[in-house]
Amino acid sequence: MALDPARVVSQLRELQELTGDENGAQRVAWTETWDTARAWLDGLLSGLPLERERDEAGNDWWTLRGDDDRAVLIGGHIDSVPNGGWLDGALNVVAGAEVLRRIAEGATPPLTVRLVNWADEEGARFGRSLFGSSAASGSMADQDELRELKDRDGVSLPDALAASGVDLDRALEARSQLESAAAYLELHIEQGPVLESMGLPLGAVLGTYGVERWRITWTGQAAHAGSTPMDKRRDALAGAAKLALEIREIAARVGNGAVCTSGGVICKPGIVTSVVETAEQLLDQRHLDASSLAELLDAAQAASWRFAQEENIEVDWERIWSIEPILFDPSLIDLCDEACREVAGVSHRLPSGPLHDAAEVARAGVPTVMIFVQSLRGLSHTKLEDTREEHLELSVQALDRLADATIARVAGG
Amino acid sequence: MALDPARVVSQLRELQELTGDENGAQRVAWTETWDTARAWLDGLLSGLPLERERDEAGNDWWTLRGDDDRAVLIGGHIDSVPNGGWLDGALNVVAGAEVLRRIAEGATPPLTVRLVNWADEEGARFGRSLFGSSAASGSMADQDELRELKDRDGVSLPDALAASGVDLDRALEARSQLESAAAYLELHIEQGPVLESMGLPLGAVLGTYGVERWRITWTGQAAHAGSTPMDKRRDALAGAAKLALEIREIAARVGNGAVCTSGGVICKPGIVTSVVETAEQLLDQRHLDASSLAELLDAAQAASWRFAQEENIEVDWERIWSIEPILFDPSLIDLCDEACREVAGVSHRLPSGPLHDAAEVARAGVPTVMIFVQSLRGLSHTKLEDTREEHLELSVQALDRLADATIARVAGG
Numbered sequence: 113m114a115l116d117p118a119r120v121v122s123q124l125r126e127l128q129e130l131t132g133d134e135n136g137a138q139r140v141a142w143t144e145t146w147d148t149a150r151a152w153l154d155g156l157l158s159g160l161p162l163e164r165e166r167d168e169a170g171n172d173w174w175t176l177r178g179d180d181d182r183a184v185l186i187g188g189h190i191d192s193v194p195n196g197g198w199l200d201g202a203l204n205v206v207a208g209a210e211v212l213r214r215i216a217e218g219a220t221p222p223l224t225v226r227l228v229n230w231a232d233e234e235g236a237r238f239g240r241s242l243f244g245s246s247a248a249s250g251s252m253a254d255q256d257e258l259r260e261l262k263d264r265d266g267v268s269l270p271d272a273l274a275a276s277g278v279d280l281d282r283a284l285e286a287r288s289q290l291e292s293a294a295a296y297l298e299l300h301i302e303q304g305p306v307l308e309s310m311g312l313p314l315g316a317v318l319g320t321y322g323v324e325r326w327r328i329t330w331t332g333q334a335a336h337a338g339s340t341p342m343d344k345r346r347d348a349l350a351g352a353a354k355l356a357l358e359i360r361e362i363a364a365r366v367g368n369g370a371v372c373t374s375g376g377v378i379c380k381p382g383i384v385t386s387v388v389e390t391a392e393q394l395l396d397q398r399h400l401d402a403s404s405l406a407e408l409l410d411a412a413q414a415a416s417w418r419f420a421q422e423e424n425i426e427v428d429w430e431r432i433w434s435i436e437p438i439l440f441d442p443s444l445i446d447l448c449d450e451a452c453r454e455v456a457g458v459s460h461r462l463p464s465g466p467l468h469d470a471a472e473v474a475r476a477g478v479p480t481v482m483i484f485v486q487s488l489r490g491l492s493h494t495k496l497e498d499t500r501e502e503h504l505e506l507s508v509q510a511l512d513r514l515a516d517a518t519i520a521r522v523a524g525g
Numbered sequence: 526m527a528l529d530p531a532r533v534v535s536q537l538r539e540l541q542e543l544t545g546d547e548n549g550a551q552r553v554a555w556t557e558t559w560d561t562a563r564a565w566l567d568g569l570l571s572g573l574p575l576e577r578e579r580d581e582a583g584n585d586w587w588t589l590r591g592d593d594d595r596a597v598l599i600g601g602h603i604d605s606v607p608n609g610g611w612l613d614g615a616l617n618v619v620a621g622a623e624v625l626r627r628i629a630e631g632a633t634p635p636l637t638v639r640l641v642n643w644a645d646e647e648g649a650r651f652g653r654s655l656f657g658s659s660a661a662s663g664s665m666a667d668q669d670e671l672r673e674l675k676d677r678d679g680v681s682l683p684d685a686l687a688a689s690g691v692d693l694d695r696a697l698e699a700r701s702q703l704e705s706a707a708a709y710l711e712l713h714i715e716q717g718p719v720l721e722s723m724g725l726p727l728g729a730v731l732g733t734y735g736v737e738r739w740r741i742t743w744t745g746q747a748a749h750a751g752s753t754p755m756d757k758r759r760d761a762l763a764g765a766a767k768l769a770l771e772i773r774e775i776a777a778r779v780g781n782g783a784v785c786t787s788g789g790v791i792c793k794p795g796i797v798t799s800v801v802e803t804a805e806q807l808l809d810q811r812h813l814d815a816s817s818l819a820e821l822l823d824a825a826q827a828a829s830w831r832f833a834q835e836e837n838i839e840v841d842w843e844r845i846w847s848i849e850p851i852l853f854d855p856s857l858i859d860l861c862d863e864a865c866r867e868v869a870g871v872s873h874r875l876p877s878g879p880l881h882d883a884a885e886v887a888r889a890g891v892p893t894v895m896i897f898v899q900s901l902r903g904l905s906h907t908k909l910e911d912t913r914e915e916h917l918e919l920s921v922q923a924l925d926r927l928a929d930a931t932i933a934r935v936a937g938g
Contacts, residue, residue: 304752321751325797337786337809338734338878339717340903342776349787350773353766360763363755373750374762375797379789384738384807384845386788394797396750432797465751490753 115214115512117505120207124504127152127190127206128198136495137198141191141232141243142272149190149202153229156209160216169247169286170231170278174209175224176216182294183224184518185478186211186511187469189233189244196234197497199301199504203485205229207299207508211515222523223294225515230469231278238262238269245469247283248290249476255280287476294522295444296473296480299511301499305490306462313503314510315460316448317482320471321371321398322405322437328355328416332425334381334389346424349388352377354419355412359395362411366404369463372397372412400437400463438471441479447521448481451513455506483510528627528925530918533620537917540565540603540619541611549908550611554604554645554656555685562603562615566642569622573629582660582699583644583691587622588637589629595707596637597931598891599624599924600882602646602657609647610910612714612917616898618642620712620921624928635936636707638928643882644691651675651682658882660696661703662889668693700889707935708857709886709893712924714912718903719875726916727923728873729861730895733884734784734811735818735850741768741829745838747794747802759837762801765790767832768825772808775824779817782876785810785825813850813876851884854892860934861894864926868919896923 131139131149139149150172154164163175175183188204208227215225231244238261246252258280261269270280302308307315332346352374359372375394382388395412399405413429420427445461452459462484464471474480485507488498499507544552544562552562563585567577576588588596601617621640628638644657651674659665671693674682683693715721720728745759765787772785788807795801808825812818826842833840858874865872875897877884887893898920901911912920 302752304749304754305757306752306754309757323751335903336717336878336905337784337788338736338811339715339719340784340878341717341719341782342773342784344718344722344903349769349790353769356762356766357770360755369754371750371753371755373797373800375750375799376792376795376801377762377790378795382789382791382807384786384788384809387786388789394795396797398751465749465753490748490757492749 115210115509117508120210120508121501121504123156123206124198124202127202132198135195137192137196138194139190139192140194140236141234142237142276146191150229153190153205153209156206157213160213162216167286167289168279169244169283170273170276171244171248171286171289172229173289174212174227176212176221178221178224180223180523181292182522183226183292184515184522185226185228185293185296186515187228187230187296187298189230189469191232191234193234193236193493195495196493197495199497199499200303200492201233203301203504204299207511210508211512214512215515221519223519224292225519233469237272242467242469242472244286245472248286249472250284250287251472251475252284290473290476290478293478295518296470296478297511297514297518298468298470298482299507300468300482300484301492302484302487303466303490303492304487307460307484307486308488308490310460312458312460313456313486313506314452315462315484316445316452317440317484318445318461318463319400319437319439320464320467321400322402322435324397324405324409324434325432326395327430327432328393328395329428330391330393330425332387332389332423335387337385337387340387345387347387348391348425349379350423351416351419351425351427352391352393355393355416358415359412362408362415366399366407368401368404370399370404370408371465372408398465402437405437438474440474440481443521444479444481444518447517448483448514451510451517452483454513455509483507483514528623528922530921533623533921534914534917536569536619537611537615540615545611548608550605550609551607552603552605553607553649554647555650555689559604563642566603566618566622569619570626573626575629580699580702581692582657582696583686583689584657584661584699584702585642586702587625587640589625589634591634591637593636593936594705595935596639596705597928597935598639598641598706598709599928600641600643600709600711602643602882604645604647606647606649606906608908609906610908612910612912613716613905614646616714616917617712620924623921624925627925628928634932636932637705638932646882650685655880655882655885657699658885661699662885663697663700664885664888665697703886703889703891706891708931709883709891710924710927710931711881711883711895712920713881713895713897714905715897715900716879716903716905717900720873720897720899721901721903723873725871725873726869726899726919727865728875728897729858729865730853730897731858731874731876732813732850732852733877733880734813735815735848737810737818737822737847738845739808740843740845741806741808742841743804743806743838745800745802745836748800750798750800753800758800760800761804761838762792763836764829764832764838764840765804765806768806768829771828772825775821775828779812779820781814781817783812783817783821784878785821811878815850818850851887853887853894857892857894857931860930861896861927864923864930865896867926868922896920896927
């Protein structure tokens with residue numbers, strides 16, 4: 113009847129044996145390997161008094177009825193990217209299954225407890241992530257676009273879903289699953305270097321960053337590298353170079369975890385004998401606070417206009433994508449922080465750079481929190497992804513404590 | 526018997542009608558259109574007491590015997606890039622033909638005077654420029670590589686040359702042409718914005734820039750744009766951005782016409798969600814003074830090592846190509862300056878960024894100078910290339926004066 117954190121680690125290794133290969137995890141959603149993984153996960157919970165359900169979006173639910181219909185949810189995803197890591201996603205649901213088993217083997221809980229395995233968090237096959245959780249949260253507004261998506265073999269998303277028994281037109285009916293939800297808990301590897309650099313195993317996640325993603329085009333004038341004096345040039349690369357450096361100053365000024373990245377610059381004509389005529393620059397800015405995110409963007413745009421003037425070039429901004437910050441529930445963050453402290457002695461509050469299913473659930477209004485466990489070297493989405501076994505075990509314990517504390521808090525009103 | 530500068534302009538327009546199309550000049554070396562242009566040029570000199578010769582490298586020579594075998598050479602090239610301008614190359618030889626005609630119609634000159642039309646200055650078909658002049662100068666050391674060159678249709682350079690009656694194995698025998706040379710004069714459009722920006726029609730060229738051309742590879746670490754704090758990054762683009770800006774400070778510090786260009790940066794993985802792992806940067810540095818050129822390179826390399834340390838990334842330098850500065854003859858530069866001043870009232874001394882056949886002749890030890898005439902908007906190698914007619918006429922007059930002054934100077938000892 114006791115929690116067995118070490119069993120979670122050996123189960124994760126078993127899953128990797130079953131569904132991975134020498135290149136890493138291969139649990140890509142809407143494939144046979146994913147089906148194998150989902151059936152294996154269900155097997156972990158056999159013999160327990162649980163209701164099983166696959167909803168209209170392909171999410172799997174295991175429900176332990178309690179004294180009250182209000183439910184505490186524990187969630188994650190067993191799908192992975194191709195050649196992925198053994199922990200991203202799978203840790204969440206395997207640890208969640210262990211916690212659910214521990215609770216189910218005890219007295220009837222005061223609240224209903226449910227484990228959910230979200231369908232297609234990664235979006236690896238069709239390029240659309242958070243499929244199942246965005247259907248359940250009701251935020252899936254792009255069904256017309258989804259209908260047009262094809263994988264690299266030309267198979268359409270609706271056809272692949274149908275092969276797994278999911279009807280895209282009915283996916284949003286999964287919204288009913290969250291009607292009784294009183295809280296949502298998710299454990300995940302950090303996928304970043306913060307906890308490792310602080311020497312900490314665990315942290316409480318404050319929310320997921322808001323993101324501003326832009327394409328910035330600088331336009332100058334191609335000119336011969338030999339015959340054009342320096343003061344006669346209109347060099348598009350100069351604008352991009354200044355901005356690539358300036359966004360770091362802006363991030364430092366705004367602070368509080370602000371990150372700004374220029375992921376690349378494409379130069380044309382891009383030859384050694386010509387001044388650059390156009391430089392197309394990628395920009396990604398993230399912050400947990402909406403007004404700080406707006407400040408990052410405003411400062412970068414203002415700087416770009418100043419640089420354009422200084423360099424006698426033009427600059428044009430085109431938004432690629434954006435999302436607002438999604439904050440987790442303050443009292444659940446406190447509970448999570450306590451749970452981490454109880455099992456590891458220390459904790460740390462940090463934002464999440466990547467999005468997670470938890471963000472979709474939080475957007476739907478369900479009080480939500482995540483636990484992060486340290487990632488070695490911050491690596492993820494590669495077979496090199498790893499976490500120390502003792503940290504994995506601590507994370508299972510923390511999730512267990514957090515589940516108990518959340519049940520008690522919600523049941524106590 | 527008088528010089529007729531206006532005729533040169535109308536002859537150049539006639540040549541463009543004969544060998545160009547709506548996309549510009551098409552006088553690409555080792556093509557039928559080039560043969561047409563060469564025959565047309567010969568026709569300009571019909572009826573004069575000249576010796577005609579095509580040398581072993583395909584260069585055409587017209588020789589007016591004087592009282593002395595020592596020869597003053599006037600040269601240029603009638604070949605163009607595809608979709609090129611009406612003046613690049615052709616101005617030199619058509620103006621030279623007019624000057625030679627004027628001299629030939631007068632009394633026997635004290636020195637021999639020769640016009641040369643160099644073969645394949647542009648290297649447009651096979652990517653190897655200065656073919657004929659480098660054969661005559663003896664600097665053509667890459668015949669094994671030349672044998673392997675193919676055009677876009679797969680025709681080899683030796684086969685194309687053979688079709689024009691040139692045997693690559695004998696091309697270096699053209700060296701004998703320079704044995705009697707006492708001076709070499711070449712008129713060319715500037716192909717840059719300097720004279721136009723100063724409001725000057727003509728200038729005396731000091732020599733051709735030395736060039737250092739490098740590929741610089743910055744290596745950092747790919748990292749997630751959302752989960753990697755700013756102080757944990759090793760951003761390869763930061764190194765490239767700093768250097769792209771620093772080379773401008775270095776050029777300003779070294780001065781005297783120094784130019785430094787970063788023609789492009791290729792970023793990998795080059796996606797919006799990742800810090801840049803490798804940035805491959807192109808660098809081109811030029812100066813007329815060899816020690817200043819070395820200073821440009823030293824300063825850029827030292828800066829790059831500093832930036833690599835600051836950013837905790839690596840930097841690697843790989844030389845693509847280099848050439849030393851080639852200085853023209855000081856007393857011919859003085860004569861050229863005087864000739865420009867006589868016809869235009871003002872002159873200016875300036876270096877040449879691009880290479881020219883004149884550089885090859887100077888390397889062979891022949892006292893050499895060039896006249897530059899203003900280019901509108903600095904444009905060349907495009908059908909938009911242009912120069913005002915009054916400036917073209919002034920340039921023909923200046924070449925004529927310079928030829929007379931050079932003959933007098935050499936004949937006078």
